[in-house]
Amino acid sequence: MAVKVTEECIGCSACASNCPFGAIEMQDSKALITDVCTQCGACIDVCPVKAIYREAEEKTTTVNTADYKDVWVYIELSDKKPRNVSLELLGEGRKLADSMQQKLAAVLIGENVESVSKELFASGTDQVYLVEAPELSHYNTDGYTAVFEDLIGTYKPSVILLGATNDGRDLGPRVACRVNTGLTADCTNLGIDEATGLVAWTRPAFGGNIMATILCPDQRPQMGTVRPSVFKRPVPDYSKTGEIIRVASKVKADDIRTKLIEVIRVCTTSCNLEEAEVIVSGGRGMGKPENFSLIEDLADVLGGSVGASRAVVDAGWKPHMHQVGQTGKTVGPKVYIACGISGAIQHVAGMSSSDVVIAINKDPEANIFKIADFGIVGDALEVLPVLTEEFKKIKAC
Amino acid sequence: MEIVVCVKQVPDTTEVKIDPVTNTLIRQGVPSIVNPFDKNALEAALQLRDQNGGKVTVVSMGPPQAKEALKECIAMGADEAVLISDRAFGGADTLATSYTLAAAIRKIGNYDVIFCGKQAIDGDTAQVGPELAEHLGIAQLTYVAKMRVEGDCLRAEREHEDGYEVIETKLPVMISIIKSLQYEPRFPTVKGTRKASRIEIPMWGAADMDLDSNKIGLKGSATQVRKIFTPPQRKQGVTIARETARDAVNELLAKLTEAKIV
Numbered sequence: 001m002a003v004k005v006t007e008e009c010i011g012c013s014a015c016a017s018n019c020p021f022g023a024i025e026m027q028d029s030k031a032l033i034t035d036v037c038t039q040c041g042a043c044i045d046v047c048p049v050k051a052i053y054r055e056a057e058e059k060t061t062t063v064n065t066a067d068y069k070d071v072w073v074y075i076e077l078s079d080k081k082p083r084n085v086s087l088e089l090l091g092e093g094r095k096l097a098d099s100m101q102q103k104l105a106a107v108l109i110g111e112n113v114e115s116v117s118k119e120l121f122a123s124g125t126d127q128v129y130l131v132e133a134p135e136l137s138h139y140n141t142d143g144y145t146a147v148f149e150d151l152i153g154t155y156k157p158s159v160i161l162l163g164a165t166n167d168g169r170d171l172g173p174r175v176a177c178r179v180n181t182g183l184t185a186d187c188t189n190l191g192i193d194e195a196t197g198l199v200a201w202t203r204p205a206f207g208g209n210i211m212a213t214i215l216c217p218d219q220r221p222q223m224g225t226v227r228p229s230v231f232k233r234p235v236p237d238y239s240k241t242g243e244i245i246r247v248a249s250k251v252k253a254d255d256i257r258t259k260l261i262e263v264i265r266v267c268t269t270s271c272n273l274e275e276a277e278v279i280v281s282g283g284r285g286m287g288k289p290e291n292f293s294l295i296e297d298l299a300d301v302l303g304g305s306v307g308a309s310r311a312v313v314d315a316g317w318k319p320h321m322h323q324v325g326q327t328g329k330t331v332g333p334k335v336y337i338a339c340g341i342s343g344a345i346q347h348v349a350g351m352s353s354s355d356v357v358i359a360i361n362k363d364p365e366a367n368i369f370k371i372a373d374f375g376i377v378g379d380a381l382e383v384l385p386v387l388t389e390e391f392k393k394i395k396a397c
Numbered sequence: 398m399e400i401v402v403c404v405k406q407v408p409d410t411t412e413v414k415i416d417p418v419t420n421t422l423i424r425q426g427v428p429s430i431v432n433p434f435d436k437n438a439l440e441a442a443l444q445l446r447d448q449n450g451g452k453v454t455v456v457s458m459g460p461p462q463a464k465e466a467l468k469e470c471i472a473m474g475a476d477e478a479v480l481i482s483d484r485a486f487g488g489a490d491t492l493a494t495s496y497t498l499a500a501a502i503r504k505i506g507n508y509d510v511i512f513c514g515k516q517a518i519d520g521d522t523a524q525v526g527p528e529l530a531e532h533l534g535i536a537q538l539t540y541v542a543k544m545r546v547e548g549d550c551l552r553a554e555r556e557h558e559d560g561y562e563v564i565e566t567k568l569p570v571m572i573s574i575i576k577s578l579q580y581e582p583r584f585p586t587v588k589g590t591r592k593a594s595r596i597e598i599p600m601w602g603a604a605d606m607d608l609d610s611n612k613i614g615l616k617g618s619a620t621q622v623r624k625i626f627t628p629p630q631r632k633q634g635v636t637i638a639r640e641t642a643r644d645a646v647n648e649l650l651a652k653l654t655e656a657k658i659v
Contacts, residue, residue, distance in 0.1 A: 002488050002615050020625060021519075022408065022427070035460035039488035039615055042625040078559070141527075141537055166557055170539045173527035177492060182619030185491075185522035193623065204628060206519055207410030211628045219619040257536035258566045261552070267559040274558065316578060320556065326521060327434075327576075329558075335658065346411065352631055356658055358649070364638065373634035376649055382642040390646055394659060 002039040005031045008051035015043035015052060020210050040212065068158040068220035071097040072129075074148075074171070075108045075120060076139075076163050082116060084233060084275045085163030089226055090123040091234035092190055093161050096199065097126075099192050102158065105129055105245075109147055111137035117244055122236035126243065129155070133249035138260055139167045141174055143251045148175040150250055157221045159199055161190075164225035164330070172225045182216035184224040188330075188353070198222065208326045208349025228274040229332030230353050271305060271321045278304030279333045281324055281351075282312060285340020285361060285380055289317035294384040295339060301391045307331065307351075309341045325350035339380035343368025360384070398451030398546070401502055402442045402475065402512045403529070404435040406459050406466035407519040415627060431466045434514025436473075436582035438574040441544065442512045443474045443583065449546060451509075452476045456501055458486060458494060464598045472585035472593040479505065483602035488615030491520075495528035497613050500606040502533065510551070511571045515540060523573070530571035538564055539573040 005015075011029035023036035024043060031043075031052070044052045071093045075086045090106065097104040105127040106120040117128045131147050148171070152160075160175075162168040164186045176183035184201035193200040193215055201214045201224045216222040273279060280299040282292055292306070299306050308318040310325055324331055326346040336354035340361060341347060348371055351357070359372035360380045369375040376383055409430045414423045431439075442453045455470040457463050458481040467478035481501045489497065502508060511533075513526035523539070530537035538544075542561065544553035546568070555562045556575055574580055585593075603613060611617060635652060639645040653659040 035482075035484060035487065037487055038622075040622045040625050045624070145531075166540045166555075169523050170527060170537070173491065173524040174531050174537065176524075176619075177495065177528040177531035180492070180619070182490065182492060183524060184620060185520075185524055200623065205521060206408075207413065207521070208628065209410060209413050209415060210625055212625050213623045214620050215623050216620050257570075258538065258564050260562055260564055262563040263557075263560065264554075264563065265560040272559075314576075320575065320577075321558070321560075327516070327518070344411070345415075348631075349628075352628075356656075357631065357634075364636070369636050370633050371631040372636075373631075374649055374652060375634065375636040376645045377636060377638040378642055378645050383645060386642045386646045387649075390650055394650075 002054050003033055003037055003041060003043065004053060004055055005033060006051045006053065008049050010049055010051070012048060014046050014048060018042055018046045020206055063218060063220055065218070065220050068156045070103045070105055070157050071100065071159040072105050072107055072157040072161070072221070073125070074160065074162040074168065075106050075116065076165060076167055077110055077113060077116070080110065080113055080116065082119060083163060083165065083228075085165060085226070085228035087119070087123045087233045088228070088231040089161045089163060090120065090125055092226070092231045094124040094234065096159060096190060096192065100158070100197070103127060105157070107148070107151065109136050109144055114244070118238070119236065121240045121242045122238045123234050124240070128242065128244045130244050130246050131249050133251060135251050135253050135256060136249060139171075140256050140258055140260065141170055142256045142258065144171050145174045145178060146251050146255060147249060149178050151247060152179050152221060160221045160223045162223070162225045164227045168225050172223060176223050179221070181219035181221060181223060184214045184216070187224045187226045188230045190224070190226065199224070204326070204349050208345045227330040229330055266319070267321055273305045273307055273322070273324065273329045273331045276305035276331065277334045278302040278337075279307045279324070279331055279335075280304055280337045280339065281307030281309065281341060282339050282380070283309035283341030284311045286312065287381060291381060292317060294381065294388070298337070298384055298388045298391065301388055301395060304333070309347055338368050338372070339384060341368055342366050343371060398446065398449045398509050399507045400442045400446055400451060400453045400510050400512065401505060401508045402435070402439050402453060402455045402470070403498060403525070404439065404455055404457045404466060404470060404514070405432045405517045406430070406457065406463040407432045407517050410518050429462070429465070431469050432514050432517045434516060434518070434574065434576060436514070437576050437580040438512040438514045439470055439473060439475065440580040440582045441572070441574050442510070444580070445510065445546060454479065454505055456481065456498065456505065458482070458498055458501070461600065464600075467598050468593040468596065469585070471596055472589040473583055474586065474589050478596070478598050480598055480600045482600050485603045485610070485614050488618060489613065490618035490620045491522055491524035491528055492619050493613055493617035495525045495532055496617060497608065498525065498529050499532035500608050501601060502529075504601070504606050509568045510546070511535075511569070513571065513573045515573050515575045526571055526573040533571070535569045535571055536566050537571045537573075538566060540575050541572050542575055542577045543579050544572060
């Protein structure tokens with residue numbers, strides 16, 4: 001077992017109160033680490049007498065990590081166009097590849113999608129692994145996992161980044177498990193760990209209350225899904241070109257155990273939150289579902305999308321696709337207007353990378369004001385119509 | 398129909414507060430609950446059993462006190478429950494956890510559908526379900542809002558960023574369930590509660606399952622937590638409090654113009 005307490009323990013209980021998982025009990029004036037421990041090591045850092053240590057675990061590794069090179073980004077397509085998050089990851093992948101002095105490659109899977117490469121080179125990739133087949137025309141777990149297994153086995157990447165979208169979070173764990181490696185979910189920050197040269201994956205956990213930095217020391221590739229809208233899209237440079245590596249698909253129709261019957265689009269621009277520049281969001285303070293029309297009016301005038309807090313989604317006022325937060329969507333618009341939203345930490349975890357946050361709330365003590373750049377203490381139902389009217393005037397100028 | 402539901406006992410992270418002075422989590426009084434998404438998954442499982450007959454077995458991996466979470470599932474109507482618990486499982490990441498759960502489900506025996514919640518509210522990874530399906534070599538459908546089974550065929554509505562996909566697959570399959578009105582968890586029944594108070598929940602350790610000791614716990618984990626810290630906070634900006642909405646909006650617009658946002 002990993003985290004242990006030595007006899008040096010002075011029973012100050014600093015570790016117990018800092019343990020995010022409540023896994024430390026005080027017994028006979030000594031800290032006792034219980035079964036609930038997840039070996040996160042938070043206690044090690046806070047112990048004033050260095051009485052807690054992580055026991056080294058002997059690893060039986062067979063992977064030669066030096067064989068694995070380059071940073072890959074999975075390009076998720078929607079209507080044969082790359083989703084924003086994939087381009088954001090090319091920008092971030094570029095930085096990782098540069099600091100590792102390795103290449104950046106995009107993995108492009110689909111049917112007749114070669115033309116997308118131009119956009120990928122413009123966004124900074126050196127190479128594109130292109131796998132095209134009719135069986136791959138639409139995302140499916142079995143086919144895409146098999147493609148990745150094949151590519152990883154042949155070309156041995158060191159790092160793979162995927163967007164933390166529904167498909168990315170479907171594919172990532174399946175691939176990671178197949179090639180027996182580690183995957184860090186929903187990252188909001190990437191860097192290189194100075195001591196080891198490994199990718200340092202940072203992500204919110206515990207409902208956004210804490211951040212954890214995670215490493216994948218002995219297995220390859222190092223994999224992570226990254227939240228949309230956390231990083232900025234690189235400015236495209238269409239003079240850039242690169243190498244297309246065409247790889248034949250070995251996937252047969254029979255390998256795919258799921259059959260797509262139909263795609264139902266319920267989403268219009270109003271819930272395209274990940275790519276929106278302006279989001280107007282409503283919470284319980286809107287009073288009743290009908291009042292959301294005030295939110296929609298303002299979003300309309302600003303050309304923005306409509307967001308919602310978990311409370312109003314749970315109450316059935318808005319479908320889940322509008323939900324912003326830890327268990328909803330992560331957004332990073334230029335302007336986020338929170339109306340009648342208290343600002344629970346779970347909500348903030350989903351919108352804190354917005355450039356400018358404007359909050360309207362009746363309660364001057366509401367948590368949302370602590371993170372807002374501009375706040376109006378007042379009833380959103382009264383403020384919104386005036387705000388919409390004023391923005392209309394500005395737009396008309 | 399043989400149905401397995403994977404549940405996790407989690408601290409109610411919505412009840413967690415940060416101590417403003419020490420900047421650490423205040424855990425006191427934070428209750429342990431059944432992960433809310435797992436309750437949606439259990440509801441889906443119970444509905445499937447109620448329509449098609451069969452048995453719902455709930456499995457959890459965690460410390461001995463996670464038996465309480467399993468008892469709650471029994472009270473809601475699950476037929477059987479198993480707790481997977483061993484100090485050797487400690488420190489498991491999703492790869493090692495899913496490996497261990499897969500071994501437990503193989504020991505349980507036949508299964509047609511395995512349900513998981515979309516994600517747990519403490520770790521929020523949404524990885525154990527797909528990794529479990531991979532270890533068992535079965536198909537998966539994630540983010541399912543609605544589903545039904547006809548014969549050996551399952552049809553599901555899978556949530557997507559832009560809407561839904563309707564997907565069909567053959568059994569067996571792993572389904573991860575999102576929160577939806579369709580699967581609003583039912584309340585415990587009197588009969589269920591009585592059963593839960595009497596039931597002896599079997600606890601399986603590492604020795605009770607067919608496991609490779611290199612693939613469990615910390616040793617079997619590919620990822621390592623390097624550090625834990627509290628998230629950087631956005632700074633508080635200006636707050637405008639005026640008598641009328643009109644005055645407040647005017648002041649806001651003036652400030653936005655000043656900051657060159659408008």
